[in-house]
Amino acid sequence: MNHRLIMQSLRKVPELSYVNAENVARYRAIMRFFYQEYQRLRYWMKPAEVYEGVRLLGVLQGYTLEQCHADLDKLVEWKNLTVRHDGGRATTIEEYMRKKYQYSLTPYSIEIERLLETLESVTGYGGSLEPTLFDTIAEDLFEVRNKVDMFEPGEALELWERLYQSFVRLHENSADYIASLQTVHAETMMMTEEFLVFKERLRDYLQNFMQALQHRSYKIEDSLLHISRQMRKRFLACVAEDAINKPRIEEMPSKEELIEEYERGWENLHRWFVGAGDEPSESMLLDQATKEAIARIVHCARRIQERKRQGLSRRQELDYLAKWFYSIDDMDEAHRLAAYTYGLFATRHLQGEDRRESDRSDMSMWEEIPTTRSIRSRSRKRISGHKREYVRDQRERRQMLKQEILAQQQEERALLEEMLRLGRVRIDGLGMMTAKNRLRLLQWIGRCMATSSKSFRTPEGMIVSLKFPSPKQEAVLRCEDGVLTLPNYELRFVMESSLFAFKEAAVTAENE
Template structure:
């Protein structure tokens, strides 16, 4: 990011193609990779070239035991593929015979070094764990505040502005890539839970708490970052982008106008990507809003996965696994008759003539020569027992099976549902007063009230396009309406005390109305104050 990069449309296949990657498909790929890692480590210590003996010593230290002839052939092959460059080594020659004997120094070629960097980046990206970085959100906000202060000065400090933009791009790239990796991991846990079932169930609470905390942080950070982006664009971000593009070309030999335009376009695209991620566009929501929706949707999905796993543990059955096993049995049947026998054994969907209840019926069928393929119009009648004809069912002999009494569990579930409804109703009564209030004027909030408040603020902040405007939004179930007015610039932050901690943020003016309340008729258009 510190140097001008070529545009994707200008990239062409290097001379010789991609032969430097051929060693990945070779039979001795592990040996080739160990040699190239030795050269990579040497370059990190500013060693330019290595002799075969030095490579052998470092491979021995890495627990590999190379043969001298094998190592020489491997170095020569890497030279042919273009990974390594070979130059004559005459530094220790003392006789004519030694001079005539080929001795080489090996070092990375430009293509070989690029290949090693690409494979190292692949390994790091593949092994790096996904994260939802709340620290990256705070760092982005702090960097934007610094950039805003620099642009507010008449004489722009270009060095600090360039450093701020580069740090902003790095932190934003880190936030996006690790969030994508984390959400892929969560989705895999939902679709196909890990074979380490106990470990998954053990960490489910921490994962759910992690998602909920990030969603709350993202709601607040989205509003603050969006406000900062608008102020920065109003202050003239083009000056800082021009300075960053010039800084990328400062070490170029003779940069031309095409390189300058490419560097400027690259920084403009980075800024537009940051803006779309937090602000969105008219025809599409912001990426922050999409990430928030995916994180919130993952919470009930994970709970459903946990419930399904617990059910499998309790009942010791898994219908999906049973059907897959049965499908394998069907695929392994050698003949068509075996398929029919397996079908009847698995599902019991045999013809009605299997209801032969007495010896007379059996004898009648045998005398007529009827079987399961005989048409019912040609077969003799079938006689049912009088009890089956009278009541429609026949009670089997033997003791009655014991019925499990689930009344206590059902009563407990009903009690929990009632308590949940009461908590939700109490939270709505506290917040949905229909009157405008500042965040700083709110009472001490309970945990459920805080969750409801953050949800409403998130829905409203997603619609804010400029400071000072009044927006209206509804809750996910459509029963609550919030009218939010953003505070003016310079308004002190509000502090809201809750049972789980202290919440600080902009002192919004909000009006929250419960549409299901008896008195909620014409209150929807009022101005309400609420603070997150």
């Protein structure tokens, strides 16, 4: 942002003076009348018309035409109104003696009155969750990615405005809606029984948005990553060219200033879906906030239902059930009634070693050898004769675990040395791989994709970087335990010392 734009954004705003002035009711009434006439496409008003319109509002008692003239002059001084001379013929002596003027709203005043009108209807955060905006953003980015700079006149500007307005609308509406669920009013409402009526609709509404966010944000992120810096510059240059060619009466900024403004908008879009550096993206934070809101809604609904159940007396039902049991003479029938009444009891998982002496498939569980397992008492009373447990020696187990980890590291180091010898490999160039090497390869790809530089450094000082394939280019990775189809990634391996030597040689050559 250049110095002129910074100074303009930090200047004093005299147009807001009438909102808190001493005679605020008179100024607000005049400005509201001008705004209402502006919406009726009447732009220039005479003082007599303004006075008559304010008087018909019925909010000012004893208001005179002289006061109206003074208020109009003050609003012109604050740059809320612009004035021009009325060239028409005077019809009265008073009009002849006075200078005849007409008044109209300035652009700043129109936006201020529009804002005040909006604020009057604000009752909360508002907002909404619109999953269709993800489709609009994804389709527009796909079009930018395919066309780059092959646009018809005016097409690039229309595409950019639709893309960025959809993004701003998605960001602001979703932030406002999630914020409305965190207010004191929402917490109070979630504690009432009326909340159970629309709990399901609210939960489904949030779940549908979260599913759209999870499924479609990856498509948007992929398009943003495949649009290079050069492609973005060419597209934004076409947008700026269309904006300059659009006929305007007002002073237009230069093409460089427009491109700089569009670049900031693109960075906001990229940071919202992809993130910046190690910071998580705004879409991930929104996904987490939506999940927390759903969990909170379910928790509040469960707490209301539990509170309702606690207040009910089941004495009559239990008394009837007890008499029913008392009247049954057959034990099997009593068991069936208990099963219908109480259902299955909660299961308990007991840990033990399975020592089967037979491989018969038809062998009953009752014929198995029982496994003895001591169960500790849950009683709160202190047991005096409890058995002491001694500290077990885990040195042998730790040594075995250490040897296993060292063996895994040795295997991974051997694979890295083989890849370093090759320098760069593609998925379609790999031969048959073991299951362990396949997992290591997928782990490297995942670590590269988790960073903005698409690379990572191993403890041995090796740099592993990832290069994305062209769209729809896939490869088949054959392993001992199956076949895996994935994009034809290219992995590059280089030692950090070699990388430094290469950069130093390049700098030396450039200086020479």
